[in-house]
C-alpha cells in the first residue's frame with residue numbers, strides 16, 4: 578500500500594460510484610454524526626450521493642463503490658486511479674464484481690434485445706469485474722454492504738498515518754466471541770460463516786439465521802470441507818454450488834469451490 582496520508586492540510590477525499598446499487602455509499606451516509614465529524618477533518622470533494630460534485634480533482638483517498646460493467650466504467654476507473662493517491666475498493670461489487678457478476682460466462686447479447694425496448698442504448702461489457710482487475714487497489718473492504726464503522730476505521734487509520742487493519746478471519750470467530758448459538762450445529766442450517774470473511778459482527782447468526790457469505794472469502798477458507806458438510810446436511814450439489822455462487826460469485830476462492838463441485842458431479 579502507498580504511504581498513509583501525511584500532510585498538514587485537510588486530506589482530500591472522494592467517493593465514486595461505478596456499477597452498483599449505492600448501498601455501500603448509504604453505509605457511509607448512515608454514519609450520521611460520525612460522518613459530520615469526519616467532514617470537518619477532511620475535504621470531501623466528491624460524493625454525489627451526499628452533495629459534493631467534483632469527480633476530476635486530484636485526491637488523497639478515493640473510495641470506489643461498484644464493479645466495472647460498462648465501457649464507460651472502464652475509462653473512468655483509469656481516470657480515478659490516475660488522480661488518487663490511495664484507492665480503496667468498498668463492497669462486494671468493487672471487490673468481486675458483485676451480484677451482477679452472475680452474468681459472467683453466460684452473457685448472451687440476445688438477452689439485451691429481449692429485455693430492453695431500446696437495446697441500442699445498453700452498453701454493457703460481457704463481464705462484471707472487480708476494480709482490482711483493472712487498476713491497482715490499495716485496500717479492499719468487503720461486504721454487501723460494507724459496514725459504516727469499518728469505513729470510518731479505514732479513514733481514521735489513514736488520517737493517523739497507519740495502514741488500515743485487514744481482518745480476513747472468519748465470521749465463525751466473531752460468532753463464537755459474541756456467544757451466539759451456532760445455527761449449523763443447533764438447527765442444522767447450512768451456514769457460510771466458516772469460509773466467510775469477518776467484519777459484520779456475525780450479524781445474521783445474531784438474528785438466528787445463516788451467513789450467506791456477503792463479506793466474501795476469508796483467509797485459508799476450507800471450502801471443500803464446508804461443501805462436504807453441506808452435502809451431509811442434505812443439500813444437493815446444485816444447492817451447494819448456489820451457496821458459493823451468490824453475492825461474491827466471482828471471488829476466485831468461491832468460483833473455484835463451485836467449479837470443483839460441478840466437475841465432481843459432471844455438471
Ligand code: SF4
Nearest residue numbers: 597600668669670721
Ligand atoms: S456491495 Fe452490495 S450494497 Fe454495496 S453497492 Fe454492491 S450491491 Fe450495493
Ligand code: SF4
Nearest residue numbers: 749752759760768770
Ligand atoms: S452460526 Fe455460522 S458463523 Fe456462527 S459459528 Fe455456526 S457456522 Fe459459524
Ligand code: SF4
Nearest residue numbers: 777781788789791792
Ligand atoms: S453474517 Fe454473513 S451474510 Fe450476514 S452480514 Fe455477516 S457476512 Fe454478510
